[in-house]
Amino acid sequence: MLVLDRVVKTYPKGSRRITALAPIDLTVRAGEFVAVEGPSGSGKTTCLLIAGGLLDPDSGKVLLDGHDLHAMTRNQLAAFRSQNIGFVFQQYHLIPYLSVLENILAPEAARGRANGQARGRELAGQFGLDHRLDHTPAELSCGEKQRTALARALLFRPKILLADEITGNLDHVNAQIVLGYLREYVKTGGSVLLVTHDREIASQADRVEYLPDPRELETPR
Amino acid sequence: MSVWRLVIKEIVRRKTNFVSGLVAVTLAAAVLAGSMTILRLHDLRTQRILARKEQETRQRMAVLEDDYRKIMKNLGFNLLILPGNQKLSDFYADDAVSAYIPDTYATRLAEAKIVTIRHLLPSLQEKVLWPERKRTIILIGTRGEVPSMFRDAREPILVAVKKGHAVVGHELAESLGLRAGDRITLFGRTFTVGQCNEERGSKDDISIWIDLSEAQGILGKPGRINAILALKCHCAGNELANVRRDVASVLPGVQVIEQGSKVLTRAEARDRASKEAAEALAGEVGNRRQLRDELERFSSILAPLALLASALWVGLVFYTNVRERRGEIGILRALGARTRTILRLFLTKALLMGCAGGLAGYVLGTSIGLARQGEIGISFLDPRLFLLTFCTAVVLSLAASWAPAYYAAQQEPAEVLREE
Structure with a gap:
């Protein structure tokens, strides 16, 4: 279970501080698909990065199965993340010189372990990429890229998948395919936290949380 | 991966x-x-x-050593062993020896194990008037090198003059028109000119070399010599005292003088x-x-x-x-x-x-x-x-x-x- 407890993030700008993420309380239980919806610049990505331990909040706590992510050292957090958290981004962030299969297996290099060939092929099959295994990202369609990124995120069966506007670059058909995979993942007991500005996409989640427009919350300090 | x-x-x-x-x-x-x-x-x-x-x-250096050996032959003597009663002042003034020692001295010296002395050349020489030609000459009787049984048999650096032959100095040969093969009469005896020497710029140019025994006969000094010339001695100037001591132990009553300039020149040149x-x-x-x-x-x-x-x-x-x-x-x-x-x-x-x-x-x-x-x-x-x-x-x-x-x-x- 992921818990964001009164998490706040601000950035300095001159003598003022800009609020990037208003205080938020959020819980994502195991087997739950939660969407965070908000307008552009509302702090959706900031929320996701904090939830994944990639960004420190100004205040508040982030707990995953009772572990306080921001109390860990940099390397402890990296190890924890590799075992428990999967990321998928709008821009895919595939490594351009690796094939589809190698991109799916990239977390192995990050983790320093290389025995996931079978799992990688299994995922590629599940995501309809088995005919693209030797292709590089430049040779894939947007939908295939995103499916590759999704397969990569699920290689080590993380407890939670954090998805940032993952349908943003996809057409309606591909977006539905990708969302279908997320729902499949949730059925197997995984959790999904999806941030999106698209109300229709968000509505397909089990639960939707709204982020307010941050401009209304800016306060001089 | x-x-x-x-x-x-x-x-x-x-x-x-x-x-x-x-x-x-x-x-x-x-x-x-x-x-x-x-x-x-x-x-x-x-x-x-x-x-x-x-x-x-x-x-x-090896070639140089050999060259010096040959040069020393031409240069003449390194040491002179003279009779003990020879006044050196007279010798230096006249460049001639007036005292005598037995010619067996050379043999005794050659057979003695004196390593510092090599190439012994006994000689009898006297300034005389050549009666047949009315010329003052230095008559030198020589028997060549005395062989030593204690040293390696190397080629003698001075070859003896054969009996009945004479070697004539440059000035005499020039002024008298003598050439190799000519016959000359010396104190009533006839000699064949074996060789006329090149100019040396010394008393050698007015000298005549003949066999020692014939010279002893002419000069009336049988069995006598007046100098032993030692060539290529193993001695530098500062070792002369050792040579004198060695020679004195074999031949008491002789004196050894150094042909200093020649020995030193050789040593200096080598150095x-x-x-x-x-x-x-x-x-x-x-x-x-x-x-x-x-x-x-x-x-x-x-x-x-x-x-x-x-x-x-x-x-x-x-x-x-x-x-x-x-x-x-x-x-x-x-x-x-x-x-x-x-x-x-x-x-x-x-x-x-x-x-x-x-x-x-x-x-x-x-x-x-x-x-x-x-x-x-x-x-x-x-x-x-x-x-x-x-x-x-x-x-x-x-x-x-x-x-x-x-x-x-x-x-x-x-x-x-x-x-x-």
Whole structure:
């Protein structure tokens, strides 16, 4: 279970501080698909990065199965993340010189372990990429890229998948395919936290949380 | 999927970046290996030149020794053994001896084991009026060299005058029109002129040499001589006292005088030749050392400069690579890569670059260095130089890439992913 407890993030700008993420309380239980919806610049990505331990909040706590992510050292957090958290981004962030299969297996290099060939092929099959295994990202369609990124995120069966506007670059058909995979993942007991500005996409989640427009919350300090 | 495979794939993808760094490391390693090879060649060449010079000097000294032996024959005597009652003042004033000793003295001296005396030439000489020609001459009776049973049988340096023959000094021969084969009458006896000497500029030019026994007969001094001439003595001027003592132990009542100038001239000439050879050798050593110092000074400036320039270039190559791979580093961090994994990603690449650059640099530098080896055949593979070049290239590459790699490892993934 992921818990964001009164998490706040601000950035300095001159003598003022800009609020990037208003205080938020959020819980994502195991087997739950939660969407965070908000307008552009509302702090959706900031929320996701904090939830994944990639960004420190100004205040508040982030707990995953009772572990306080921001109390860990940099390397402890990296190890924890590799075992428990999967990321998928709008821009895919595939490594351009690796094939589809190698991109799916990239977390192995990050983790320093290389025995996931079978799992990688299994995922590629599940995501309809088995005919693209030797292709590089430049040779894939947007939908295939995103499916590759999704397969990569699920290689080590993380407890939670954090998805940032993952349908943003996809057409309606591909977006539905990708969302279908997320729902499949949730059925197997995984959790999904999806941030999106698209109300229709968000509505397909089990639960939707709204982020307010941050401009209304800016306060001089 | 291992870090190793990730590194290899990245190198294949960004060949220009890798090759650019590789060229810098190769050139630095080549400068190091090349300059060390040239210095090694120079040292070997120096050794050979000096060995050849030393050999030549030894040969020249041997030739010189032989030349002096021959020169000494022409120069005459080194030592004179005179009768004890010969007044040296008279001898020096008249350049003639007026006292006598038995001719057996020469044999006794030759049979004595005196190592300092060699080539004994007994003689009887007297200034006389040549009655048949009305000329004052120095009549010299000689029997040639007295053989010694204690020394090696070398060719005598003065050959005896045969009985019935005479050797005539230059001035006499010139003024009397004598030539080899002519017959002359001397104190009523007939002699055949065996040889007319070249001009010597001394009393020899008015001397006539005949057999000792015939001279003893003419001069009425049977069994007598008045000097024993010792050639090529093993003595320098400062050892004359030892020779006198040795001679006195065999022949009491004689005196030994030195033909000082000749002995010393010979010794001095030998010393001087030897000194000049040594100076020439030292000069060559000095020249070679100066040349080596210059080469070494040049190398000591060029090699560090090349290493520094290479390090800067490799650092720049890696910094560019890090900037180019910010997104990749960010996603790897998001996937759980630790600091050391990111460091490994870049340092493994640097290690490969160092190894390949070290190998290529050694081959290139050594080949260029050996291109000028000429007659000196040295092995292409010098294990110590190879190890030095290889290790330097690896350390250079790792050190130069360390800062960019550390910078990459310290990047915040959130910032990078947000930018991307």
